[in-house]
Amino acid sequence: MKISFTKRQYISLSSVVFMLALWKILSMHFDSDFILPTPEKTLATTLGLFGDSKFLIIVGSTVLRGLAGFILSAIMGLIIGIIAGINSSFNAFLRPILVTIRSTPIIALILLALIWLNPSLVPVFIAMLTMFPFICTNVIDGIKSIDPDLTSMAKFYKINRNKIIREVYIPAILPFIISGASSAMGIGWRAIITGEVLSQPKYGIGTVMQGAQTFLNVDAVIAWTILAVLISYGFEKAIRWSERKLIVWRF
């Protein structure tokens, strides 16, 4: 099989090589594993993580928290977003709430959640709060973008309300939901790990990162970070894949 690269892929690849080279130079300059381990050592540590007996449960716990937060925020965002998209008074009522949630520093939310909730619930709660405004806002924008000519056509043809919601509204807002999900995942993922670092649930990537930091295992901190980035990248890819499958009419 012949793999061919486009010019843009070459440029992206050179950017990765640049980051690795910079990392290598800096690690040689500091010459200390406690400050910055070499890329090779970190790679070895990263690969070593897969052999860890608790690896699956640690990663699985974090991923499940992410999914739980995402599903909860998607359901809430969809329902509240549809209502706000249809009813402008409710939208006016909702806007300041969304702006407040969005502008509150994540760390402040975590500190409050730590006081109110069981530590294992904190990351899910934080993920939900950070993702919800993105999904909700996108659903509202999606509803507003619906071509009134299409809904009037459906009404002219006496199509019932349920069918209009199912076959006109939902497909019209689907691209907005997916783009909202993509931004939500990007920010939500970081929020979950921050939440885990501070709330220290029994298993979680944030928990082990905090442990590694305490013992100055810098290579382990970076290794888990790389893993977190890879998982986040995997989710982004999954969202893009589902976009191509669900919004086939656009491609």
Place this chain on the structure above:
Amino acid sequence: MSLEIKGLYKKFDEVSLYSDFNIGFPEGTITCILGPSGCGKTTLLNIIGNIIKPDKGELLGFEGKAISYIFQDPRLLPWKTVKGNIGFVMSKDIPAAERQKKVNQFIHLVELDDFTGYYPSKLSGGMRQRVSIARAFAYPSDIILMDEPLKGLDIKLKLNLIKTFSQIWQTDKRTVIFVTHDVDEALLLGDDIIVLSQAPVKISTRKKVEVPVTDRSLDSDYLKQLKRCLLEVLGN
């Protein structure tokens, strides 16, 4: 049998669009309504379609009649294929197999057999309007309302669509009310041509076209003479 509107009154922003207006549409024929832009032709269709309410007036013979529409813009759902868009307006009460058969039948009549699985974004403007025509006929209506569906299309495409439309129309001769500002379109499609005046709207003239809709040519002396007469009334 005839469909009639009697004593119609409709005001917009204190401007009286219709004031004691009366008009009739013979059933099973194509009535073309010609008139200057903004004279209230679309308003009349919206009143017939029960989309806007008249201030006063009676609509006789329209009760319980199903209506389908062909709009200026085809108004197709971008996420549905040709087949899906036509099937969209058909009730789930019709058995699936029958629905499918009907959809296919009209796709065939508008000559889009090779495009059934295409999304609107992949179709040309003329093809999209064909889907809209097929949708209007596939819907089990008694009346078809058309609001300048050929506006903005080039002359070749226009003639093509008129031919397709008249061929399908021949199959069950539904009552058609067709609004346009283009005299040629009216001459090629209308059994009756009604010219409306500026507001408050009155009927300036009403002409019958005595040639079958499938046999008309704009080059014929009969239509040329009729055209001159209509243009005179329209003030061109």
